[in-house]
Amino acid sequence: MKSLLFRLAGIFSAEIGSELYLKLKEETLSPSLFCLDFTEVTEVTEVGWEFLRKMAERCKETGSKLAGFGLKSEVPSEQNAFFSFFSEEAECIHHLESFYIGDTPANELTPKSPQEGKTIHCPECQTLLRFKQMGDHLCPNCQSKFFVNQKGWVSTYERLL
Structure with missing residues (x-):
């Protein structure tokens, strides 16, 4: 199982959301683990939240897992059903690795x-x-x-x- 860590920066809006969604769609041809680093993201727009929801749905369809960490703003309650957020990178990676059964790391x-x-x-x-x-x-x-x-x-x- 492949695992990728995406480090994001700036305002997570339609531009970044669509680019990331296309990259994630490309990578989910086989089940994968995706960790999103929001520590340098200043804001997530409404359209950005919609892209995160679409990414979570795509991952669910393909057997992949998606989680994020380091978001400075509050997560809207409706997003918690689709997407797991953590305060620290280690917590996020541990959460994602818990879906992988085996002794070796995911990638x-x-x-x-x-x-x-x-x-x-x-x-x-x-x-x-x-x-x-x-x-x-x-x-x-x-x-x-x-x-x-x-x-x-x-x-x-x-x-x-």
């Missing part, structure tokens, strides 16, 4: 031998990649940059503006 496959290292899929082209440590990585196939944390979560370096 990581078990290595065949200790020399091989851990494996992940590139968030852009889905190429299977080996990595030995957390940190910044560059896909040799599509040249996309991404960050891998200790649990195998992948965070892409893209801005939705």
